[in-house]
Amino acid sequence: MTAAGTRVAVVTGAGRGIGAAIARRLAGDGLAVMVSDIDPSTAQEVAQEITDAGGQAASTATDVADRDACSALVAATRERFGSIDVMVANAGIAQVKTLREVTPEDLQRMLGVNVGGVLWCLQAASEAMIEQGRGGKIINAASIAGHQGFDHLGHYSASKFAVRALTQAAAKELAGHQITVNAYCPGIVGTTMWDEIDQGLGGYLGTGKGEALAQYSQLIALGRVQTPEDVASFVSYLASRDADYMTGQAVMIDGGIVMV
Numbered sequence: 001m002t003a004a005g006t007r008v009a010v011v012t013g014a015g016r017g018i019g020a021a022i023a024r025r026l027a028g029d030g031l032a033v034m035v036s037d038i039d040p041s042t043a044q045e046v047a048q049e050i051t052d053a054g055g056q057a058a059s060t061a062t063d064v065a066d067r068d069a070c071s072a073l074v075a076a077t078r079e080r081f082g083s084i085d086v087m088v089a090n091a092g093i094a095q096v097k098t099l100r101e102v103t104p105e106d107l108q109r110m111l112g113v114n115v116g117g118v119l120w121c122l123q124a125a126s127e128a129m130i131e132q133g134r135g136g137k138i139i140n141a142a143s144i145a146g147h148q149g150f151d152h153l154g155h156y157s158a159s160k161f162a163v164r165a166l167t168q169a170a171a172k173e174l175a176g177h178q179i180t181v182n183a184y185c186p187g188i189v190g191t192t193m194w195d196e197i198d199q200g201l202g203g204y205l206g207t208g209k210g211e212a213l214a215q216y217s218q219l220i221a222l223g224r225v226q227t228p229e230d231v232a233s234f235v236s237y238l239a240s241r242d243a244d245y246m247t248g249q250a251v252m253i254d255g256g257i258v259m260v
């Protein structure tokens, strides 16, 4: 349980990268954080780091593609901290392939994690928030690739367009319960995901380690690769009461790659 008035957040895919930065940031903002990842050891490490720094955190292992596991994640959070006020559905995967090469298994996995994971977390969190009766905030990971289809990342892009659709529909369905639903759309963030994209693109472009990342980075108006903390500071706003009047939006936080 937390002290009265402490808000509680769940962050999925929080064992590393953007999710870990969001978990640290929300804990720094004073929220109690359930650090969740498919990898229990990294989730545990991030939670430990937060508690060592004086914050409140616990960890769980959750595969977001599993609907029952997402329900169990929310139940475990309420059991541990007493409520859930913010759900950050951050977990996601990428895969570099041309659309001509994507297999049914590739597509199923991509949609299972990136779309299923967002939907199952949304269902479990909104059910709990409605029962609690004081609203809440659901925040989903989209991408610049959810606004523009990227070559070699076609099925990934499709999954992120779907996240925008879910965000808009859920915002309309849940507004009457004072639950807001928004998404963040990062650009090119220096995480393991982009290390893997860089390697995958290398196979198509004939580029060596770091060269595809350098080529794509030329698209960034602000002239530097994004950090996970750049994303976390925006998610901090979305999770805060300052964002109470915002819902159904999928906002670019990309250093000026895609301008809409």
Ligand SMILES: NC(=O)C1=CN([C@@H]2O[C@H](COP(=O)(O)OP(=O)(O)OC[C@H]3O[C@@H](n4cnc5c(N)ncnc54)[C@H](O)[C@@H]3O)[C@@H](O)[C@H]2O)C=CC1
Pocket: 012, 013, 014, 015, 016, 017, 018, 019, 036, 037, 038, 039, 042, 062, 063, 064, 065, 090, 091, 092, 093, 094, 113, 141, 142, 143, 144, 185, 186, 187, 188, 189, 190, 191, 192, 193, 194
């Ligand atoms: N890195 C980038 O440039 C961008 C990332 N994004 C999105 O931001 C989110 C986070 O990305 P990164 O931190 O860069 O990725 P990452 O690959 O560095 O970290 C992803 C984390 O999610 C976990 N994960 C993977 N599958 C999971 C599952 N089925 N259930 C639970 N956890 C799972 C991994 O264990 C890992 O800890 C993703 O949704 C990604 O699509 C969006 C735009 C740009």
Ligand SMILES: CC(=O)C(C)=O
Pocket: 094, 143, 144, 145, 150, 186, 187, 188, 189, 193, 197
């Ligand atoms: C990983 C990702 O979303 C992009 C566009 O790089």
